[in-house]
Amino acid sequence: MRQALIVWGGWEGHEPEAGARAVKSMLEEEGFAVRVENTTAAFADPAIAELSLIVPIYTMSKLAKAEEANLTKAVENGVGLGGYHGGMGDAFRESTEYQFMCGGQWVAHPGNIIDYRVNIMRRDDPIMNGIDDFAYRSEQYYMHVDPSNEVLATTTFSGEHAPWIDGVVMPVVWKRRHGKGRVFYSSLGHVAKEFEVPQMRTILRRGLVWAAR
Template identity: 60%
Template sequence: MPQKSALIFYGGWEGHEPEACAKVIDTMLRNENFNTERVEGTDCLAREDLDRFDLIVPLCTQTTVEKDALDNLVAAIAAGTGLGGFHGGMGDTFRMEPAYQFMVGGQWVAHPGNIIDYRVNITKPDDPVVEGIGDFDYHSEQYYMHIDPAIDVLAETTFTGEHAAWIDGVKMPVVWKHRYGKARVFFSALGHVADEFKVPQMYEIVRRGLIWAAR
């Protein structure tokens, strides 16, 4: 089987430990026989050969990007390069770029209560990305997101209203996949810091999701 290639670009807000998370993902993908490139910043998105990658993993939060670089990224994904990632590194990468958010399928807007205990419920237990994992408890930020109704939701969480009474009972996607052009796109809201990869369910969902997203 031919070796697949992945580009991991990282940076932005240090609270998400972008460099440490990039190293975790780099090791994860290399263990799955990917040839990886790990690059700091967004300048790499302007490279002419971006569409040669089978997978791109963004690990930047609250960053800016040049228009040509963003257009190049969107074109590469639309042509078939997979896009996959997690938490704010993918769900809040370019806050001012709706074209990017359209591609991801959602955008972070809040995490009421900050670091809390909550439950992740698997909604499609027969999907290969989450098959056999089951519902599980999680301790992190519970992401509230604006989402594309066309996404294929694999896991969700329910807000209690303890930290924002008006969202009591709201069910929010946690893990999803969808299509953008010819590409597969995967996202998980879990993974505030690198240490969360020690949670086996979280690690396995990201591992399977990235493999699924790769061309």
């Protein structure tokens, strides 16, 4: 049986505990044995090197050097990493090694909660199979992203809330490799209620399964 670790915490506005419950349920339905922790100390445990998948749900906060080193080494050696929104894409702002691994970092969400569209770029990819472009209401993440990411979905900024980014096309969903490990990220999922959106839930579920070894 594949083993997964969810580590939740950080800024409460992203409802990390509720998000951890939702992700745990999805992974258990996929046949994973899931352990849930709520302290970054879990990343320093040498045993994470034997896991199939790690899911950080930990907006902002800090990662100790030993935690950062053990986590990135585990992924480089083949453990999968996957997550969503600020829980993975705006975690540990001072940890550039973590950001290097994730393939991106949040920098803004102009207009805060707004209506926008998600455009599917790789309909041939199994993660996006059967999913068409869709309307979404949440924070539209503006991110600094790694050009080596394999982008599966994007969004286009209107410029209404920041005129200088009018027409900017921004990755929303991507996958990548970090050493031997697979990494998946989706910027959708500001609060737990967004797990009720079928496209958000399906993309995340498939992406986490893809990332797991």
